[in-house]
Amino acid sequence: VYVIEISGLRKTYRSRTGSVVAVDGVDLSVGEGEVYGVLGRSGAGKSTLLRCVNMLERPDAGTVRVGDVELTGLTGKRLRTARHGIGMIHQHFALLSSRTVAGNVAFALEVTGTPRAERKARVAELLELVGLTERAGAYPAQLSGGQKQRVGIARALAARPQVLLSDEATSALDPETTESILRLLLDLNRRLGLTILLITHEMTVVKRICRSVALMRDGRFAESGTVAELLRRP
Numbered sequence: 001v002y003v004i005e006i007s008g009l010r011k012t013y014r015s016r017t018g019s020v021v022a023v024d025g026v027d028l029s030v031g032e033g034e035v036y037g038v039l040g041r042s043g044a045g046k047s048t049l050l051r052c053v054n055m056l057e058r059p060d061a062g063t064v065r066v067g068d069v070e071l072t073g074l075t076g077k078r079l080r081t082a083r084h085g086i087g088m089i090h091q092h093f094a095l096l097s098s099r100t101v102a103g104n105v106a107f108a109l110e111v112t113g114t115p116r117a118e119r120k121a122r123v124a125e126l127l128e129l130v131g132l133t134e135r136a137g138a139y140p141a142q143l144s145g146g147q148k149q150r151v152g153i154a155r156a157l158a159a160r161p162q163v164l165l166s167d168e169a170t171s172a173l174d175p176e177t178t179e180s181i182l183r184l185l186l187d188l189n190r191r192l193g194l195t196i197l198l199i200t201h202e203m204t205v206v207k208r209i210c211r212s213v214a215l216m217r218d219g220r221f222a223e224s225g226t227v228a229e230l231l232r233r234p
């Protein structure tokens with residue numbers, strides 16, 4: 001069963017000075033419970049591709065299905081609801097600086113429609129899941145990078161998504177912290193059956209947690225397969 005299915009995806013950015021084909025005909029199928037990596041240099045189109053998976057960017061052509069929802073046709077409230085099934089984490093965490101750790105997670109619960117009466121217990125559960133219970137009352141500025149990303153992960157999982165999108169989630173972290181975040185992602189993949197689609201420019205990240213990988217270059221997948229297969233190729 002494929003949880004994410006992308007077919008013929010294309011995205012062009014147009015401006016007065018010309019146009020850039022950022023994603024140029026990508027097909028991608030990600031199986032349930034898989035950790036799938038898209039690896040490529042800066043400018044390859046990885047971020048655009050990822051942002052098309054939750055329609056933060058609208059593709060010019062192609063289709064994107066996540067779970068049983070075809071996203072490309074959706075707008076407004078139906079798109080927002082569909083997005084609850086897709087969590088996302090970011091390189092620079094994107095936390096609300098005026099809210100505590102618990103407040104950031106509670107806000108995500110509010111936005112995705114968790115009833116007030118359930119929020120407190122669910123915040124506690126999510127913080128426990130990412131190992132941040134002790135830091136519930138801290139503000140983002142008081143946290144280490146790894147702790148900030150744990151908040152990002154807790155927030156992304158608020159609506160119990162089937163899929164997590166990771167946009168260079170460890171690129172701002174030192175190697176030791178990177179390892180602890182990757183271990184957490186693997187743990188969530190195994191315990192929750194969470195399907196993870198990640199983009200990265202680092203082969204070490206792919207080797208550490210991905211089963212399958214696509215190499216992206218100039219908006220296209222130059223190669224794809226299991227990590228083991230790709231490492232064996234000359």
Ligand code: ADP
Pocket residue numbers: 013014020021022040041042043044045046047048049
């Ligand atoms: P990556 O994530 O692999 O670094 P991106 O998807 O960010 O690649 O970028 C792919 C191409 O699209 C690049 O040439 C980039 O300059 C261009 N691009 C990305 N975002 C925009 C945008 N909002 N407007 C115009 N061009 C963009």
Ligand code: ADP
Pocket residue numbers: 098099100101102103104106119120121123124136137
């Ligand atoms: P903020 O002031 O940043 O909005 P609060 O500390 O008021 O954050 O908490 C926001 C939400 O998180 C509330 O729903 C609150 O019940 C919940 N919350 C606060 N501290 C904890 C905690 N230690 N464990 C679980 N939930 C908490």
